[in-house]
Amino acid sequence: xxxxxxxxxxxxxxxxxxxxxxxxxxxxxxxxxxxxxxxxxxxxxxxxxxxxxxxxxxxxxxxxxxxxxxxxxxxxxxxxxxxxxxxxxxxxxxxxxxxxxxxxxxxxxxxxxxxxxxxxxxxxxxxxxxxxxxxxxxxxxxxxxxxxxxxxxxxxxxxxxxxxxxxxxxxxxxxxxxxxxxxxxxxxxxxxxxxxxxxxxxxxx
Amino acid sequence: xxxxxxxxxxxxxxxxxxxxxxxxxxxxxxxxxxxxxxxxxxxxxxxxxxxxxxxxxxxxxxxxxxxxxxxxxxxxxxxxxxxxxxxxxxxxxxxxxxxxxxxxxxxxxxxxxxxxxxxxxxxxxxxxxxxxxxxxxxxxxxxxxxxxxxxxxxxxxxxxxxxxxxxxxxxxx
Numbered sequence: 586x587x588x589x590x591x592x593x594x595x596x597x598x599x600x601x602x603x604x605x606x607x608x609x610x611x612x613x614x615x616x617x618x619x620x621x622x623x624x625x626x627x628x629x630x631x632x633x634x635x636x637x638x639x640x641x642x643x644x645x646x647x648x649x650x651x652x653x654x655x656x657x658x659x660x661x662x663x664x665x666x667x668x669x670x671x672x673x674x675x676x677x678x679x680x681x682x683x684x685x686x687x688x689x690x691x692x693x694x695x696x697x698x699x700x701x702x703x704x705x706x707x708x709x710x711x712x713x714x715x716x717x718x719x720x721x722x723x724x725x726x727x728x729x730x731x732x733x734x735x736x737x738x739x740x741x742x743x744x745x746x747x748x749x750x751x752x753x754x755x756x757x758x759x760x761x762x763x764x765x766x767x768x769x770x771x772x773x774x775x776x777x778x779x780x781x782x783x784x785x786x787x788x789x790x
Numbered sequence: 791x792x793x794x795x796x797x798x799x800x801x802x803x804x805x806x807x808x809x810x811x812x813x814x815x816x817x818x819x820x821x822x823x824x825x826x827x828x829x830x831x832x833x834x835x836x837x838x839x840x841x842x843x844x845x846x847x848x849x850x851x852x853x854x855x856x857x858x859x860x861x862x863x864x865x866x867x868x869x870x871x872x873x874x875x876x877x878x879x880x881x882x883x884x885x886x887x888x889x890x891x892x893x894x895x896x897x898x899x900x901x902x903x904x905x906x907x908x909x910x911x912x913x914x915x916x917x918x919x920x921x922x923x924x925x926x927x928x929x930x931x932x933x934x935x936x937x938x939x940x941x942x943x944x945x946x947x948x949x950x951x952x953x954x955x956x957x958x959x960x961x962x963x
Binding site for chain 1: 796797799800801803824827828830831832834835837838839840841843848851852854855856858859862
């Protein structure tokens with residue numbers, strides 16, 4: 586199969602059982618990975634196209650700004666390209682890629698402190714309903730900032746479980762921990778987040 | 791009463807909890823509060839989506855990845871050239887610095903022949919000295935050809951024998 590023939594659909598990898606459309610997607614992904622291992626960069630481009638959105642969003646939730654998220658996403662894909670020969674297929678490609686991205690984020694956080702914060706929007710939008718929209722945007726920003734202040738492990742668990750809809754087992758595999766630890770970290774992450782928001786009078790449950 | 795573990799609370803929040811945990815949460819105010827705390831946080835998180843970048847951004851991201859891979863390959867190629875060069879330079883340096891080293895100390899070679907030390911108490915020498923003095927004084931005496939060389943080649947033992955012989959002859963005369 587030539588690399589130019591590889592066309593992968595955009596979006597998250599399907600979790601449905603083999604066969605049907607999901608099975609075809611998986612076959613295409615396997616073919617792309619095999620082509621990458623032969624050094625075909627076009628095949629890797631197809632994999633990037635498939636996973637760029639979830640990886641970017643994962644990184645954004647870690648660093649809470651576009652510039653660093655963009656840099657980290659590219660960094661994660663570069664590391665994946667370098668290491669793709671060592672990918673054995675024991676776990677799903679998406680799990681492997683998430684692990685690389687999470688490690689890139691953790692290293693970035695270790696090197697770059699204090700946290701980068703989003704700047705508040707100061708421009709007033711004159712459209713009808715714009716005020717309510719701005720308020721919602723403001724709340725979203727505060728929640729993202731609160732997430733970015735969580736301890737590393739709790740934040741990683743929360744982002745992967747809540748925003749990427751992974752199973753407890755998948756999160757455990759990515760973070761190299763047990764399912765019990767994942768659940769405990771998730772509990773503490775949610776409780777900390779709720780307390781942080783509540784402490785500043787911003788909670789709206 | 792044993793309260794729900796953190797893990798059980800999460801299972802309830804995620805809709806994965808067992809019937810007994812659910813019953814406990816209904817009956818226990820403290821555990822019900824913990825479940826509500828987590829549900830409230832989840833509701834907040836669902837309202838905090840990541841801002842969606844421009845559709846053009848995704849092509850820019852892919853282009854950035856392509857560029858980084860190309861740069862990485864270029865750097866790797868440079869290293870594959872530099873490493874053998876560095877190795878060759880290191881080898882040249884080692885050879886050069888080895889040549890500049892002072893030569894290793896060599897044991898001084900002994901001459902093939904060395905004269906034996908003169909014995910302090912050698913009677914034969916005194917006899918020979920006497921003969922030489924006699925020869926000097928007696929101008930009529932002609933040294934037989936090759937005598938000096940013969941005497942010089944005598945061993946200590948031969949010198950001693952010769953001296954005794956001459957001493958005996960001297961006593962007789």
